[in-house]
Amino acid sequence: MGYYEEEGLDVEVVALPGRPAETTGLVVAGQADLTIAQPDAHIYPIAEGNDQGLIWTFTPYQGPVFGIVVDESSEITEASQLENKTVAMTALGPPFESFMNANVIETGGDPSTIDTVAIGSNPAAMEALRSGGIEAIVGNRSEMALASQVTGTQTRLLPLPPEVADGLAAGFIIRKDSDQTEREAIARYIRAVVKSAIFAQENPDKAVQLSWELYPASKPTDKPEEQALEEAKVSLAETVDQYRPSSDGVWGYISEERWQKFLESNGFSDKIPDVTTLYDYSLLDLINSFDEEEVREQARNK
Structure with a gap:
């Protein structure tokens, strides 16, 4: 333009x-x-x-541009239920891991129990989610939405607690x-x-x-x-x-x-x-x- x-x-x-x-x-x-x-x-x-x-x-x-997605059929409904689960993100540490931790803590969970893994490709993470290799993905919502559509993976965003939704x-x-x-x-x-x-x-x-x-x-x-x-x-x-x-x-x-x-x-x-x-x-x-x-x-x- x-x-x-x-x-x-x-x-x-x-x-x-x-x-x-x-x-x-x-x-x-x-x-x-x-x-x-x-x-x-x-x-x-x-x-x-x-x-x-x-x-x-x-x-x-x-509002936050990050999100946490789970498979649409997952029984996980809030971030605290990620305790003792395996969660993927593009890279470990901030900002993805700190975003996940904030969501888990604000919903009453303990993020130290979560096994975090780095998967550099969102489509690859979606395939892992669909196969059951991981239980959730943390990432940029636009990239995850596209990867979900491209791979045919039906996903659901977890709700953000108010403290996170009002964050930066x-x-x-x-x-x-x-x-x-x-x-x-x-x-x-x-x-x-x-x-x-x-x-x-x-x-x-x-x-x-x-x-x-x-x-x-x-x-x-x-x-x-x-x-x-x-x-x-x-x-x-x-x-x-x-x-x-x-x-x-x-x-x-x-x-x-x-x-x-x-x-x-x-x-x-x-x-x-x-x-x-x-x-x-x-x-x-x-x-x-x-x-x-x-x-x-x-x-x-x-």
């Missing part, structure tokens, strides 16, 4: 799924301008006394020492991303087609285009439907209270006494300076 061009940007996107430490490491090293990562990737090092010189600047999601999801992280010119370019980039998500919410068919045009290798060639389109829309919806402004209408804002609750639920309150040192919302006004209805109208007319 030319959103980057409108913002005067030439953008290169590098994808490192399931490798949050590497993505933040690229920003720390100055090899990337920003990354989008789960809060764990930002907070854990700080809590351990390793300030990497990063600051959280924008949260596009107002992925956000954009930049270097504290980014100068004003860099920060303004980053704000324009994030604004383009938000416009793209709004467009996709309004016209998912066109969004998928535009994505295939931009990344031809992502378009499946082993199935009818109509089937591929429906599968891609399922994955897309799990991501972009979580893009929404805060309750006061501001895109990217998470209240200090919600940040504090996140620290408390993860046991970091003592290690990070001043939660406001974790984020900087000085770019929000610039990012929010666009007409949302104009973008939606543009999508409807495509």
